[in-house]
Amino acid sequence: MIAISPGAAPAAASTDHRTWPERLSRQYPLVMGVLNITPDSFSDGGRFLAPESALAQARRMVSEGADIIDIGAESTRPYGSQPISADEEIRRLKPILSQVASLGIPVSIDSMKPAVVAWALDNGATVANDVWGLQRDPDMAKLVAERHCPVVIMHNRDRADPDIDIMGDVVEFFSRSLQIASQAGISREHIALDPGIGFGKTPEQSITVLARLKQFDTFGLPLLVGASRKRFIATISESEPDQRLGGSIAAHLIAAKAGARIIRTHDVWETLQALRVATAIWGRE
Numbered sequence: 492m493i494a495i496s497p498g499a500a501p502a503a504a505s506t507d508h509r510t511w512p513e514r515l516s517r518q519y520p521l522v523m524g525v526l527n528i529t530p531d532s533f534s535d536g537g538r539f540l541a542p543e544s545a546l547a548q549a550r551r552m553v554s555e556g557a558d559i560i561d562i563g564a565e566s567t568r569p570y571g572s573q574p575i576s577a578d579e580e581i582r583r584l585k586p587i588l589s590q591v592a593s594l595g596i597p598v599s600i601d602s603m604k605p606a607v608v609a610w611a612l613d614n615g616a617t618v619a620n621d622v623w624g625l626q627r628d629p630d631m632a633k634l635v636a637e638r639h640c641p642v643v644i645m646h647n648r649d650r651a652d653p654d655i656d657i658m659g660d661v662v663e664f665f666s667r668s669l670q671i672a673s674q675a676g677i678s679r680e681h682i683a684l685d686p687g688i689g690f691g692k693t694p695e696q697s698i699t700v701l702a703r704l705k706q707f708d709t710f711g712l713p714l715l716v717g718a719s720r721k722r723f724i725a726t727i728s729e730s731e732p733d734q735r736l737g738g739s740i741a742a743h744l745i746a747a748k749a750g751a752r753i754i755r756t757h758d759v760w761e762t763l764q765a766l767r768v769a770t771a772i773w774g775r776e
Contacts, residue, residue, distance in 0.1 A: 514558065515713055515752050519770040522763050523559040523599065523755040524552035525719065526591070528583050529566045542586035549591045555760035559618065559753070560591055562611075563601035567622045567690075577606040589615045599643065605630040612638050622690065623647050624668040625675075632675035641681045643715055644668045648691025657696040658703055661686050665710060683753060685715040688742075694723035701742055704749035717755030718742035719762075740765045748773070 514521060528545045539545040549560055564583035565575050580602060592598045592615025599618035600611035605628055608619045617640060624644040625632045635642045646661045665684055672682060684707060688697045697718075707714055724730060724738030736758055743754045747766055756762040 518774070519766040520747050520751055521558040521753045522556065522759055522766070523561050523715070523717075523753055524549075524555075524557035524759045525717075525755060525757045526552070526560055526562045527566070528562065528564050528587060540583075545587045546590055549587075549594060552759045553594045553596055556763045557596060557759045559597045559599055560594075561599045561601050561620055561755060562588060562591060562616070563620075564607070565602065567601070567603070577604045580604065580607045581610050584611060584614075592616065599641075603627050603631070605634045609634055609638075612640060617641070618643065620685075621645065622687070624664060625671045626664075626668060632671050632677060635672075635681075636676040639678070639681070641683070642672075642677065643683045643685050644672070645685035645690065645715075646687040651691055651693045651696065653693045653695070657692060657699055658706060661700065662706070662709075665707070669710070679712065683713045683715045684710060685717065685755075688716065688718045689721040689723060694726040697721065697723040698727075701745060704746055704751065708750065713752040714746075714750060715753040715755060716743065716746035716751040718746065719756040719758065736761060744769050 526539060526545060526549055528539055530540050539548050552560060562584065564580045566573070584607070588598070588611060597618055598616045599620045600608050600616040601620040601622070602608050602611070603621055603623050608631065612619070619631070619635050619640055620643040621631055622645045624646060625635070625642070644665065646664045648660070669682070686700045686704070686707065688700060692700065701716070701718065704714060704716070719739045720732040720735045721739075724735040724742070728738060730738070739756065739758065740762060743756065743762055744765055747754065747769065754762060754766065
């Protein structure tokens with residue numbers, strides 16, 4: 492196994508374009524690196540909006556060992572984000588997507604708009620990541636079925652409600668999404684479930700979901716967890732988004748121990764190192 496330091500120059504691009512369903516057999520989870528090409532991301536506030544900055548960050552994540560790069564051109568943060576048109580989303584993606592796809596690892600497109608996902612799939616993306624779990628736009632499931640591409644189904648709500656049973660709500664949401672997927676003809680082997688940490692949840696509910704991830708085993712599908720830099724961390728240990736690496740890694744190790752097969756993170760090198768070390772230790776239990 493080759494170790495790559497955080498400051499290392501990008502390695503030569505791999506030619507492994509297999510998507511996550513074909514790569515889930517290793518001992519520790521796949522690592523999905525986050526690339527936000529938006530001016531209003533909660534975590535990096537437009538640092539990678541410029542194409543040259545976005546490509547440099549993508550290369551960095553590949554060199555650090557990312558298995559997938561997840562590109563989003565519209566902020567979907569639960570508070571304070573500004574919706575944009577599909578045309579604007581595509582305009583932001585055009586200078587960068589095909590170049591990122593050429594780096595040699597799968598690229599997922601983080602969008603809730605079928606038109607954007609279709610364009611991205613035509614230009615090098617191989618995975619659809621829908622933060623509304625096929626339930627916001629009826630054309631999304633049809634598109635995914637027609638393209639035979641993997642899809643991440645994420646739980647979401649229009650607003651957090653502290654009085655609901657959040658685990659029951661996530662289970663009911665996933666059940667509806669899977670029914671939509673089945674009716675559209677999406678293969679189950681192409682689906683991963685994401686409980687949507689921080690989306691439509693109070694911080695306390697996000698913590699509950701992380702603590703009870705094993706309950707989602709009943710679906711028999713790989714679980715993706717993205718707790719990176721999320722607000723619930725600051726309710727436990729006061730911090731700004733760029734000060735939440737420790738909390739992010741703690742949450743992701745707990746998720747991996749509970750069986751999560753994909754970890755979505757802004758900090759690829761540190762997360763991958765933590766997962767490898769934890770897996771080595773767990774292997775001696």
